[in-house]
Amino acid sequence: MTSVMWFRRDLRLGDNPALLAAVSDAADGEIVPLFVVDPALWRPAGPTRRAYLAASLADLGRRVDGLQLRRGEPAEEVVSVARAADATTVHIAEDFGPYGRQRDCAVEGALARHGITLIRTGSPYAVSPGRVTSKSGDPYQVFTPYSRAWREHGWPGPVEAPRGISWVRPLKSHPLYDAPTPDCLELPAAGESAARRRWRDFCEQRLGDYGADRNRADLDRTSRMSVHLKWGEIHPRTMLADLAQRRSDGAATYGTELAWREFYADVLWRRPETARAYLKPEFARMEYDEPGDVLAAWRDGLTGYPIVDAGMRQLRSEGWIHNRVRMIVASFLVKDLHLEWQHGARHFMCWLVDGDLASNQHGWQWTAGCGTDAAPYFRIFNPTVQGKRFDPDGDYVRRHVSELRDVDAASIHEPWTLDGGPPNGYPAPIVDHSEERTESLRRLARLP
Numbered sequence: 515m516t517s518v519m520w521f522r523r524d525l526r527l528g529d530n531p532a533l534l535a536a537v538s539d540a541a542d543g544e545i546v547p548l549f550v551v552d553p554a555l556w557r558p559a560g561p562t563r564r565a566y567l568a569a570s571l572a573d574l575g576r577r578v579d580g581l582q583l584r585r586g587e588p589a590e591e592v593v594s595v596a597r598a599a600d601a602t603t604v605h606i607a608e609d610f611g612p613y614g615r616q617r618d619c620a621v622e623g624a625l626a627r628h629g630i631t632l633i634r635t636g637s638p639y640a641v642s643p644g645r646v647t648s649k650s651g652d653p654y655q656v657f658t659p660y661s662r663a664w665r666e667h668g669w670p671g672p673v674e675a676p677r678g679i680s681w682v683r684p685l686k687s688h689p690l691y692d693a694p695t696p697d698c699l700e701l702p703a704a705g706e707s708a709a710r711r712r713w714r715d716f717c718e719q720r721l722g723d724y725g726a727d728r729n730r731a732d733l734d735r736t737s738r739m740s741v742h743l744k745w746g747e748i749h750p751r752t753m754l755a756d757l758a759q760r761r762s763d764g765a766a767t768y769g770t771e772l773a774w775r776e777f778y779a780d781v782l783w784r785r786p787e788t789a790r791a792y793l794k795p796e797f798a799r800m801e802y803d804e805p806g807d808v809l810a811a812w813r814d815g816l817t818g819y820p821i822v823d824a825g826m827r828q829l830r831s832e833g834w835i836h837n838r839v840r841m842i843v844a845s846f847l848v849k850d851l852h853l854e855w856q857h858g859a860r861h862f863m864c865w866l867v868d869g870d871l872a873s874n875q876h877g878w879q880w881t882a883g884c885g886t887d888a889a890p891y892f893r894i895f896n897p898t899v900q901g902k903r904f905d906p907d908g909d910y911v912r913r914h915v916s917e918l919r920d921v922d923a924a925s926i927h928e929p930w931t932l933d934g935g936p937p938n939g940y941p942a943p944i945v946d947h948s949e950e951r952t953e954s955l956r957r958l959a960r961l962p
Contacts, residue, residue: 516544516682518596518604521581522614523638524746525574526706529672531636536605537676539633544680546599547578550592551585551691554613560864561696562833566704568693570745573705578679583687588617589624596630598684607746608634610643610779611871612786638743639776640669640750643783646776653784656888660780661773672752700832701867702741709742717756724764731821731836732909737768738834740868743775750775775873781886782872789875790856797884797891801957803852811944812847813861815915818936818943820927821901822846824914831914833867838904844881845895850950852957855882891958894951901927915940 517536524530536545549571556564575581584591596604604625609618622632637643646663647653654660695701702708716737720727727735742748750772757765782788792798811817815826825839835843840862847858859878863869879885883893905911908926912919917940921929929936936942 515539515541515603516546516599516601516684518546518548518592518599518601520548520550520592520604520606521574522549522606522609522746523744524607524636524749525570526709526747526749527577528675528706528710529749529752530607530675531673532605532607532634534673534676535633535635536603537679539603539605542680543678544599544682546582546595546601546684547574547580547681548582548584548592548595549574550588551583551688552588552617553586554617556691558863560866560869561694562699562701562865562867563869564691564693565695565699566701566741566833566867567745568690569701569704570747571690573707577706578681580681580683581687582683582685583690584685585688585691589620592621593624593628593630595685596625597628599682601630603631603633605633605635608637608642610637610639610783612782612789615786638746638749639779640754640772641667641776643776643780646780653780654777656886657774657777660777661770664773664776665769669751669754672749672755698831702738702834704745704747706747709739709747712742713737713739713748713753713756717760721760721764721768722762725767726763728767729838729904731824731839732905732907734836734910736837740870740873741834744868744870775870777886778872778876781876788879789871792884793876793879793886794884794890796961797882800961801852802854805853805857808851808944809847809853809857811941812843812851812858816941816944817846818930818941819846819897819901819947820908820911820915820918820929821905822897824905824911827914829862829865833865835866836910838900839910840877841881842895842897842900844878845893846897848882849894849954850897850945850947852950852954855879855884892955894954896947896951898927898947 517540519533519536571581582595592604609615625632641664646660646667720735723735727733743750757769815823817823822843825835825843829835844858847853848855855878859875862874876885880887883891907923911926917937918926918929925932929940930942
């Protein structure tokens with residue numbers, strides 16, 4: 515018998531329980547390494563994630579002597595490949611996203627009409643959504659109690675990559691859609707080996723100081739593993755096993771960051787409508803402004819607030835933003851410009867190479883005050899204070915805002931205070947933060 519391994523968000527061979535299950539089902543070790551380019555996911559992905567996905571698929575293709583690549587509706591393409599291979603089983607890691615769940619049910623039904631079984635084994639998470647509940651069986655509404663229960667629940671250890679696989683491709687592969695890397699954009703190295711190498715280097719060189727330095731945008735002491743987790747080039751279970759061997763504050767803090775990823779996946783699984791709608795519906799009734807020139811200025815990194823502009827320009831040049839800066843730019847959009855969080859979340863999902871629906875949408879809602887934060891809306895980041903605190907000498911700003919490269923540390927976060935105002939080409943602030951903070955709180959007080 516031949517098994518089909520339908521890769522999705524698990525573009526790796528190591529620590530892949532679904533692949534092990536496929537091998538177990540294949541009497542002669544014949545596996546079809548299938549990836550379906552789904553137009554419903556490809557179209558909205560944005561140029562950054564498309565280019566990265568193409569690189570990651572190329573890496574996986576080299577490891578399996580060529581992917582069985584198909585383009586089109588998964589319910590049609592998966593069935594076509596499975597039937598051509600005379601397969602009785604198709605193996606996947608379970609998808610818990612709103613679209614993925616519907617897609618997999620449709621594929622399961624289409625396969626069943628031909629006597630083929632869809633088998634779900636494992637997931638992109640250490641603990642799958644829905645498994646962590648309170649003692650009464652209710653889901654957790656905020657992170658801290660969830661994270662404690664998540665650790666108590668635990669997870670299995672990593673599994674080895676299978677050996678002796680005979681990779682087969684019963685149909686002609688389709689070419690990938692054109693996925694050029696956008697001009698002036700530097701993408702990280704893609705693939706399973708790159709993920710393992712980055713993780714190993716981070717653990718050896720920066721993990722010990724992670725707890726103290728992770729918020730410093732200028733030092734860039736984060737792991738940048740989010741893109742590898744997004745595409746499943748490494749499993750969080752692998753990372754947690756490595757962290758368990760290191761008794762340090764940095765390792766504990768990093769484990770908590772992985773828990774945040776799983777918490778947001780759990781929230782979205784329970785409330786799939788919150789991919790677009792407010793987790794706290796009352797905030798949909800708040801007074802918001804219509805997007806216009808200020809939204810364009812925010813997107814282009816031309817707000818006149820250096821830390822905000824540096825973050826937005828980093829997004830366009832690297833497909834990534836430092837996590838602390840993500841919160842700063844999100845707070846600025848919602849609480850200084852009074853725009854709904856969906857405008858920012860949509861822009862992030864277009865350009866982030868690590869754009870993960872659950873983490874992105876609920877990270878935005880947390881900052882916007884309408885999500886899982888226990889003390890929500892009153893946290894309004896002052897972009898100048900945040901810049902001085904997390905980029906004290908201005909190195910992060912200078913790296914991404916060319917107009918300010920010659921400004922000294924004393925003025926880098928307040929260039930409007932320079933004699934003659936900001937340097938040529940750099941705008942004055944488009945809003946006054948203190949005034950807009952007052953306005954945000956006024957709108958909150960008037961919330962029906």
